[in-house]
Amino acid sequence: MNIKRLSACLLLLPLLSCAEPQEAKEGDVESRVNALLKQMTLQEKIGQMNQLSPFGGIEEMAGLIKEGKVGSLLNLTDPELVNKAQEIAVKESRLGIPLLMSRDVIHGYKTIFPIPLGQAATFNPQIAEDGARVAAIEASADGIRWTFAPMIDVSRDARWGRMAESCGEDPYLSAVMGTAMVMGFQGNSLNDPTSMAACAKHFVGYGAVESGKDYNSTFIPERVLRNVYFPPFEAAARAGCATFMTSFNDNDGVPSTANKFILKDVLRKEWNYDGMVVTDWASAAEMIAHGFCKDEKEAAEKAINAGVDMDMVSSVFIHNMEALVKEKKVSEATIDDAVRNILRLKFRLGLFENPYVDADQSVKYAEDHLAKAKEAAIQSAILLKNDKQTLPLTDKIRTIVVTGPLADAPHDQLGTWVFDGEKEHTQTPLKALQEMYGDKIRIVYEPGLAYSRDKQREGITKAVAAVRNADIVLAFVGEEAILSGEAHSLADLNLQGAQADLISALSQTGKPVVTIVMAGRPLTIGKQVEESTAVLYSFHPGTMGGPALVDLLFGTAVPSGKTPVTFPKMTGQSPIYYAHHHTGRAPSGQEILIDEIPLEAGQTSLGCTSFYIDAGFGPLFPFGYGLSYTTFQYNRINISADKLKTTDTLIASVDITNTGKYAGTEVVQLYIQDKVGSVTRPVKELKGFKRVDLQPGEKQTVTFSLPVSELAFWNIDMQKVVEPGDFTIWLGTNSQEGLSADFEVIN
Numbered sequence: 001m002n003i004k005r006l007s008a009c010l011l012l013l014p015l016l017s018c019a020e021p022q023e024a025k026e027g028d029v030e031s032r033v034n035a036l037l038k039q040m041t042l043q044e045k046i047g048q049m050n051q052l053s054p055f056g057g058i059e060e061m062a063g064l065i066k067e068g069k070v071g072s073l074l075n076l077t078d079p080e081l082v083n084k085a086q087e088i089a090v091k092e093s094r095l096g097i098p099l100l101m102s103r104d105v106i107h108g109y110k111t112i113f114p115i116p117l118g119q120a121a122t123f124n125p126q127i128a129e130d131g132a133r134v135a136a137i138e139a140s141a142d143g144i145r146w147t148f149a150p151m152i153d154v155s156r157d158a159r160w161g162r163m164a165e166s167c168g169e170d171p172y173l174s175a176v177m178g179t180a181m182v183m184g185f186q187g188n189s190l191n192d193p194t195s196m197a198a199c200a201k202h203f204v205g206y207g208a209v210e211s212g213k214d215y216n217s218t219f220i221p222e223r224v225l226r227n228v229y230f231p232p233f234e235a236a237a238r239a240g241c242a243t244f245m246t247s248f249n250d251n252d253g254v255p256s257t258a259n260k261f262i263l264k265d266v267l268r269k270e271w272n273y274d275g276m277v278v279t280d281w282a283s284a285a286e287m288i289a290h291g292f293c294k295d296e297k298e299a300a301e302k303a304i305n306a307g308v309d310m311d312m313v314s315s316v317f318i319h320n321m322e323a324l325v326k327e328k329k330v331s332e333a334t335i336d337d338a339v340r341n342i343l344r345l346k347f348r349l350g351l352f353e354n355p356y357v358d359a360d361q362s363v364k365y366a367e368d369h370l371a372k373a374k375e376a377a378i379q380s381a382i383l384l385k386n387d388k389q390t391l392p393l394t395d396k397i398r399t400i401v402v403t404g405p406l407a408d409a410p411h412d413q414l415g416t417w418v419f420d421g422e423k424e425h426t427q428t429p430l431k432a433l434q435e436m437y438g439d440k441i442r443i444v445y446e447p448g449l450a451y452s453r454d455k456q457r458e459g460i461t462k463a464v465a466a467v468r469n470a471d472i473v474l475a476f477v478g479e480e481a482i483l484s485g486e487a488h489s490l491a492d493l494n495l496q497g498a499q500a501d502l503i504s505a506l507s508q509t510g511k512p513v514v515t516i517v518m519a520g521r522p523l524t525i526g527k528q529v530e531e532s533t534a535v536l537y538s539f540h541p542g543t544m545g546g547p548a549l550v551d552l553l554f555g556t557a558v559p560s561g562k563t564p565v566t567f568p569k570m571t572g573q574s575p576i577y578y579a580h581h582h583t584g585r586a587p588s589g590q591e592i593l594i595d596e597i598p599l600e601a602g603q604t605s606l607g608c609t610s611f612y613i614d615a616g617f618g619p620l621f622p623f624g625y626g627l628s629y630t631t632f633q634y635n636r637i638n639i640s641a642d643k644l645k646t647t648d649t650l651i652a653s654v655d656i657t658n659t660g661k662y663a664g665t666e667v668v669q670l671y672i673q674d675k676v677g678s679v680t681r682p683v684k685e686l687k688g689f690k691r692v693d694l695q696p697g698e699k700q701t702v703t704f705s706l707p708v709s710e711l712a713f714w715n716i717d718m719q720k721v722v723e724p725g726d727f728t729i730w731l732g733t734n735s736q737e738g739l740s741a742d743f744e745v746i747n
Contacts, residue, residue, distance in 0.1 A: 032352075033343045037336060039095060042322060044068040045332075045339045048097065049310050050318040051278065058085045065099065066092045069318060071310060071342055072100040072146070077420060079359035082143030086355040098355035100346060102146035105196070106165060106417040107131060109138040110425070111369040111543050115415040115484075115520060116151065116177075118380035118539030120167035120564035121626075123667045123689050125180035127376045132184025134369045136196040139420075141364070143357035145349055146197040147185055148245060152178035152232035153202055157575035158568065159212025161488035164416050164520035164539070166207060168564030169577045169623060171228055172686045175235035182241045190242060191350030193357075200236035202247030202280060204262055205229050209249055212574060213489050218251045223679065225251075225262075226714040234271055242345055243276045246308065248283050255290050257283045258299075263307030276341040278310040279303065285314035296320055301329050309338040365425055370544055377541035377548030383559035383627040384535040390472075390512050391534045392555025392629055397471045399442040402430055403463040404476035404502065405449045406518045412452070415540025416485025416520055425543055429476055429516070432546035437554070444470065452480045453497040460502050467509045474553070475506055476516045477528075481540060484520025493524040493571040500528065507531035516549060522567040526620050537561075558629045560665035560691070562734065567621035573612065578623040578735040579682035585609045587617040624669050624686070624734035630660030630696065637731055637739040643746055646708050646722045653703040654731040654739055658694035666692050668702045671730040671738065677723055678716035684735055687711075704731070708745055 037045075047064075048071035054061045058081055064070050065088045076082050082101055090096045107113045113131035114121075122128075132149070139147065152174045155166035167174040178200070187195040205225065209216035220229060233244070244267065247256040256262065257279050267273045284303045285296055293299040300316040301324050311317040324330040346352065363369075383391070393400075406412060410426035433443050448463035449456070467473055477499045482488065494500065504527075506513045515532040517525060520540055529535050536559065541548060551557040568576045587609045594613045611617035633656070640651035656666060670688035674681040688704045706729075712722045724745050732738015 029344060029347045032347055033340055036095065036097070036343060037340060040339070042325060042332065042335070044095060045335050046318055046321045047071060048339050048342050049321070049335070050315065051102070051310050051312045052315075053313055057081070061085070062088055065089050068093045068095065068097070070099065072102055074102050074313070076101055077103065077142050077144065079142050079357045083356045090355050097343075098346060098351040100146055100349070100351070101143050102148065103139060103144045104149070104417060104419060105135050105139045105144065105147040106149045106151070107135070107415070108373070108418070108542060109135050109420050110364040110422065111138060111366075111373050112414045112418055112421040113373050113376045113542045114380040114538075114545075115164045115417075115540045115542075116167055117164050117520070117564060118541060119376060120173060120177050121382055121539060121561040122376065122379040123173070123562050124379055124691055125176050127379055128177045128180035129184035130372045131376055132181040132198075133187065134372055136185050136187065137194045137363050138369070140194045140196055141357070141360045144196065145351070146199065146243065148199045148201060149185065150178045150181035150198065150236070151201050152236060153205075153207030153247075154229050154232065155207035155565065156577040157208070157212040158493055158521045158565065159489050159491060159571065159574050160207065160209060161214060161416075161484045161490065161520070162486055163207070163565065164484040167232075169566060170564070170579065170686050171231040173564060174232040178232050179235050179239045182236055182239045186240065186242060190348045193350070193354060195349070197242035197345060197349060199243040199245050199278070200233050200241045201245035203233055203244050203256060203267070204247060205251050205256075206247035206249050214487050215248045218249045220251055223714050223718065226720070230266070237267070237271045237273045237275075241275060242348070243278060244273070246277065246279050246283055248280055248286065250290055250292065255283070255287045255292050257308060258287060258292065258302035258306045260306045268307060274341065274344065276309045276345045277307060279308055279312045279314070281312050282314040284308065284311050284316045297324065300324060304330055304334060304338065309341045373542055374544035374548050377538070377545045378551060378557045380539060380541060380561050381549065381552055381559055382537040382561035382563055382625075383629075384537055384621060384625075385529055385532065386534045386627055386629070388533065390514060391536070391553060393472065393553055397441060399444065399470045400433070401463070401466045401470040401473045402433060402443060402445045402476070403448040403473065403506070405447060405452045405454060405497075405499070406478045406516075407445070407447065407474070407476035409451070409480070412480045413518055413540055413545045414542055415481050416488070418481070421543065427544055427546040429474075429546045429549050432550040436547065436550055448502045449498055451497070452478060452483065452495075452499060455498050457498055457501060460498065460505050463502065464505050464509060467506060467511050470511055473506050473509075473511055473513045474516065475503060475513055476518065477503065478518035479520060479523070481520070491571065493521070493568065493574070495523060495525065495528065503528045503531050514553070518545070522563070522565055524568055524570055524620070526569050529620070555629065555662070558662050558664045559626065560628060560667065562624050562626040562667050563621050564623070566619045566623045569620045570615045573615055573619070576619055579685055581680045582683055583610045587611040589617070591616065622734050622736040624667070626667070626734070628660070628662070628664040628666065630658055630662040630664040632664070632666045632694070632733065633657045633659045634732060634739050637741050639729065639741045639743055642743045644708050644743060645746060648708050650706045650708060650729070650743065651703065652706060652729055652731060652741070653701050655699055655701050656692055656694065657699040658696050661696055663693070663695050666694065666733065668692055669732055669734065669738070670704050670706065671732070671735060672706075672711065673728045674711060674713070674723070675726045675728065677713070677725070681713070684730065686735070702731070711745065
């Protein structure tokens, strides 16, 4: 990918646009937009603001399209129907304005990549860009030119099912990966027929819903919005993301779909955004259920006046906007601004020149698409444990027992938000093992459980019996695709069904147990980690997950994934994240836990610090954690100066040596801490990372350039500044381990 362009986007400089230049000059686009707008009636303008979903057919929509009452259609995937709808719009409506065809294409269209959380685990923006580019090529072949991705909600609560669709808990990582996805979807130019308009969602704070329950409320103060939740969206805006989507949640009582502060003050005025804003599915009408609007008319009024351009499926605009203009509750100038944003996008996409699609089915499951999906699945897998170097498997292995409900689950390994993926094309671990090693190794398959929620234990007995003559057990567990994603929040993050019993029974056989988890979120698997000899975690890996995992198990590939979210020990720790604040009574690590508390203990005997007496303080696995088949040693951190001005750039380096037997890739991570601020600051913040490939015995000096300006935050006066003072920098293998150095920022 264009690293210089990505870096420029992430600096978040005011007025900067990182989008590639459009084929048509922007001045020409604006003149065409204004010329067309002058010809439109009020009803035709409102029609452009109306998005509908025919769910497969267009017969009931044909009249509305002809009358100019539809600006966009959702969920048409048949290119013949796409062309038919466009023909009606272009040839039979008065002004011939083409439709904008849209679809939720989240982590693949036909060739399915790992879920976005898995892509974030690669810490490799090229993987994210490649995945989005493949999705755009395949989806645009069916006429889909607008996708509702990337989802860049900072997500810190694994109970929330949509964490699967996110890039994890960290604002910086989410900004880097989200920007890469925007670049992949939109390509070098939006008017390339293989490009899709991206959509940054959900603006904003949706990942912080109370109790981890989807669609719930949030209570995020402005400073936290600006320091934590805005940065990925600002990065997407600077990268030229074509559209933004409002979110379902209300924040501090104001639904995002009617929030003037985020849509007008921040997005439009501060970030100078000229793209288009769409509601989430019926979120305008849902403001009635929120108790924020008394009826659809008021919902339409508040949404348009807050800065929404297009209403997704609730029809509140098309039914009420003319009356609102007549009553002077909405000005026609406001409508003109919204329609201008919609038309601008259509011109940028080249739809006026080429509204039709020449379906090219050869791009579906193309060989290079499958290869990229496999590489993404390889890099996304995280090695959490590997006692006695159990992995990779060697040629001494003669018999393998394969078990678990995810070993051969072609539908479920695709993960959430897969409308168009086809399980017939999924390559599962079992099938990959049989095809790749079936002629060399005896592979015995006993599923143990039929699916992840299965509580029947008869199959466990069969699996245990099969293990007696095996050299090793490969247990594939986790969660079905339907257990994560939208509207699939969980109050219990343990393995579902009898999966825990399966792992326990297998561990009692005395044979090495390698547990491979496929899931849409971090699960509370502490007991299973203890019972397993090795653990490999794969956030639903997609079409090519099977051969990718087999390559990892046998050492053809070496794990390099890192946790993009903190893994809790217990569900009750959620939300849990590394960039927390110290508090006035930070834990020491020496606290007495529940099993150690003496009877009739005095009230002060537990230390009076911020921790759980049953779970302690720390996580099961920290953010940025992941092992390799080799080992890496960090030595000699150096920084360019111990005193810097706010206009300076800090150069930091560390020596990394591969001290093991395998070639491997280490993700070197850079964290900083602002020790004292006008408001309390996180204990650590990710500010950079690099993937480093090293041969056995090879040493490399890894260098980072960190502009001091990137240490800015929104201070007590709600100003974004770098405050002079003391800082610590860490370069390390995860958020808890690394070498540190101190420096001072001066005026």
